[in-house]
Amino acid sequence: MDKQVFRVRLADVARQAGVSAATVSRVLSQPDLVAEATRQTVLAAVEASGYRMNHAARNLRMQRTGSVVALVPNLGNPFFSRILEGMGRELAAAGYDLLVADTWGEDGRHTTLARFLDPSRSDGIVLLDGLVALEGIAGRADLPPVVSSCEWVAERGVPGVMLDNPEGARLAMRHLLELGHLHVGLVGGPPENVLHKARLQGALEAAGAGRVTLFPGDFTLPSGEMAARQWLALPAGARPSGIFAFSDEMACAFISTIRRAGMVVPRDVSVIGFDDIELASYLAPALTTIRQPKREMGRKAAQLILHRIAGREVAPVTLLPPRLMLRETTAPVSPSA
Numbered sequence: 001m002d003k004q005v006f007r008v009r010l011a012d013v014a015r016q017a018g019v020s021a022a023t024v025s026r027v028l029s030q031p032d033l034v035a036e037a038t039r040q041t042v043l044a045a046v047e048a049s050g051y052r053m054n055h056a057a058r059n060l061r062m063q064r065t066g067s068v069v070a071l072v073p074n075l076g077n078p079f080f081s082r083i084l085e086g087m088g089r090e091l092a093a094a095g096y097d098l099l100v101a102d103t104w105g106e107d108g109r110h111t112t113l114a115r116f117l118d119p120s121r122s123d124g125i126v127l128l129d130g131l132v133a134l135e136g137i138a139g140r141a142d143l144p145p146v147v148s149s150c151e152w153v154a155e156r157g158v159p160g161v162m163l164d165n166p167e168g169a170r171l172a173m174r175h176l177l178e179l180g181h182l183h184v185g186l187v188g189g190p191p192e193n194v195l196h197k198a199r200l201q202g203a204l205e206a207a208g209a210g211r212v213t214l215f216p217g218d219f220t221l222p223s224g225e226m227a228a229r230q231w232l233a234l235p236a237g238a239r240p241s242g243i244f245a246f247s248d249e250m251a252c253a254f255i256s257t258i259r260r261a262g263m264v265v266p267r268d269v270s271v272i273g274f275d276d277i278e279l280a281s282y283l284a285p286a287l288t289t290i291r292q293p294k295r296e297m298g299r300k301a302a303q304l305i306l307h308r309i310a311g312r313e314v315a316p317v318t319l320l321p322p323r324l325m326l327r328e329t330t331a332p333v334s335p336s337a
Contacts, residue, residue, distance in 0.1 A: 007311040009032055017045035025316075031094055032201050044087060049307075064294060067097045067306055068107075069122040073151070074104040075127040077249065077292065083150060086298025087126065087252060091144070093289070096123070111252045117143050118136040127151070127158070130194045130286045145308035149301035154192050160319040161300040165195055168290040168322030169202030172244045172272045175288070175324060180333035181242030181270055183211040187227040187250045189219045199246045199274065213240050217250050224253030232261055243265045248280050249290055250271035255329065266331035276325055283330030 014021040019042060028035050034042075045051075057104040058172030068091055071081050099122065117125075126143050130151030148160030165307040176184050186203055189196030204212065215230055217223035224245060231239055231254075243252035255265050263287060265271055273280065278292035300318050307314050 008049045010051070013042070013045050013049050016049055017042045027093060032335070059220050059325050065121060065123050065239045066095065066098050067122050068126060068302070068309075069099045069101060070126045071129050071132055073099050073102075073131070073190045074220075075100070075102040076104070078279065078280075079247070079249075079292075080150075082278075082294035083128065083301070084297035087149075087293035087302045088298075090299045090302035091306070093285045094302075096306075099260050103132060105330070111255050119144050124309050126301050126305050127160075131137060145305065147301060147304045147308060147314075148303075149297055153192050154307045154317070159304060159316050159318075161297055161304060161320065163292045163297070165198035166202030166205070167290075168200040168274060169244070169246075171322060171324045172207040172274065172290055173203045173206035175326075175330065176242035176244060176270060176272065177206070177208070177210055179242070179270060179330060181240070182209075182333075183213070183216055183240045185219045185227075185231060185240035185243055187215045187245040187254060189217055189246050194218075195219075195273075196246060203244060207320065211240075216276055217246065219247040219250060221249050221253040224250030225257045228254040228257035228261075232258060232263075239269070242330070243271045244267055245271065245273050246274045248277045248287060251287055251329075252283065253290065255287075265329050267334060270330040270333070272330055276323075280325070281327065283329075288327045288330040291323040291325050293323075296320060305307045 127148045152160030152162040215227035273289035280287040
């Protein structure tokens with residue numbers, strides 16, 4: 001005789017956890033509405049019983065896709081991977097899948113957003129790309145909710161999670177000035193980018209009477225190398241003794257390029273980056289940089305889009321604090337410099 005397969009039901013989980021079936025359902029669909037102790041009890045019962053939710057049936061019943069889309073300007077940049085990690089874990093705990101689309105190099109980034117504005121494709125969109133066009137979406141109830149993370153722009157009317165970028169730049173500049181570097185080279189990002197503008201603002205505010213030279217960049221390794229070549233081409237007495245690169249990738253490429261030219265960091269020039277990518281602490285010398293709480297940024301962005309999907313009011317912006325990570329690529333200015 002064939003063995004019967006016992007299918008665990010929601011009511012079985014509720015009985016084991018000592019709560020109502022409605023509470024179990026709420027934990028699995030909207031966990032932030034349930035007290036932490038109750039949530040952990042229900043999840044333990046789910047694990048012990050082997051209960052498996054029928055996601056397709058639930059999504060159809062709730063008229064949702066069960067997915068959130070993140071639009072990322074450059075998947076090749078390791079900075080974004082940690083944000084996506086924090087976002088993915090938070091969404092998974094709420095029963096959502098995270099889908100990722102790369103917008104790098106597209107001429108019309110508004111077309112990327114348009115592909116996901118159909119509610120049948122996603123329940124919400126998280127923008128990590130500040131250049132994606134948002135015209136025509138504000139206040140429309142027929143579109144999935146949209147939030148921003150990382151590259152947040154106040155004028156777009158979309159709530160977001162971001163680092164206090166001006167303060168991070170002020171921390172970097174104050175550190176170099178305190179070491180005696182009164183001439184600082186800034187390796188910036190694309191001029192129209194919101195992160196470049198915010199970091200430039202903070203750097204100039206902190207510079208005071210110090211001298212600043214701006215080298216063009218775009219947050220990538222090649223632009224860091226180009227900035228180093230421009231620095232090397234200057235007369236020795238005109239070179240900034242300190243370099244503040246607006247991304248760790250540019251800082252790493254800058255250091256690598258001048259070392260191949262026979263320069264020593266930080267003896268000949270101090271270098272500080274921004275982001276604190278995982279590689280930064282493993283370099284030799286280890287990179288002094290400004291840390292962004294990347295996983296926390298992703299987690300907060302996920303919470304924000306979940307609140308928007310649930311129809312709740314959210315703050316216009318959630319601001320996260322930067323942190324100066326002192327390592328080995330900065331030192332007091334040398335007498336020769």
